[in-house]
Amino acid sequence: QSDRILAAWLDQHVEAHEDGLITCQPAELGIDDLATGLVHLLLIASGTDKPAPLSGRLELARDILSVPGKWRSRTLGGAWLAPRQGLIQIARDPGLVPLAPDNTDMRRLSGAIWDGRFEIGDIAPERLKKPENIENDAISTLAKRSYPVFLPPETTVNCLARRRLGSIKQVLGHETCVYAC
Numbered sequence: 001q002s003d004r005i006l007a008a009w010l011d012q013h014v015e016a017h018e019d020g021l022i023t024c025q026p027a028e029l030g031i032d033d034l035a036t037g038l039v040h041l042l043l044i045a046s047g048t049d050k051p052a053p054l055s056g057r058l059e060l061a062r063d064i065l066s067v068p069g070k071w072r073s074r075t076l077g078g079a080w081l082a083p084r085q086g087l088i089q090i091a092r093d094p095g096l097v098p099l100a101p102d103n104t105d106m107r108r109l110s111g112a113i114w115d116g117r118f119e120i121g122d123i124a125p126e127r128l129k130k131p132e133n134i135e136n137d138a139i140s141t142l143a144k145r146s147y148p149v150f151l152p153p154e155t156t157v158n159c160l161a162r163r164r165l166g167s168i169k170q171v172l173g174h175e176t177c178v179y180a181c
Helices: 002-013 031-046 054-066 161-174
Strands: 014-016 022-024 074-076 079-084 087-092 118-120 157-159
Touching: 002 014, 002 031, 002 161, 014 031, 014 161, 022 031, 031 054, 031 079, 031 087, 031 161, 054 074
Parallel strands: none
Antiparallel strands: 014 022, 022 087, 074 079, 079 087, 118 157
């Protein structure tokens, strides 16, 4: 029953954006259900396969539900969470984003999964931009801090967040999901 509640919450109150940012409303969830839902969202946002500790997720869920919109931003499980206009914003912890070495032939990254979050398409190395130089309103401020490489518009960068969120919704909505964490 709890899995179906989480699936409905993910479907109705959670959105994964193309820049890797995840936004959600805590809605009518209790502490335990929100903590369980957060494990999935933190894994998607961080691009890792190591769940955040249950104690940290429970503490975060308590804070979010006890002071909606006024809890303090923090990092947890490789992700950065912040309250914004009644929503929870979740993105990759910018301090953990790997840097591409200066001598890397960026063409070798074509087709690779970068930082567990982005599938990199064709890259024109001479057109790469640094995060501080990009002017793109489509990338949220929170996500911009952890975006992989700022490529020209003609370069394909596919964020995996939506695909992964869709997969979790399907599993939770149709099966009993057991998460060992």
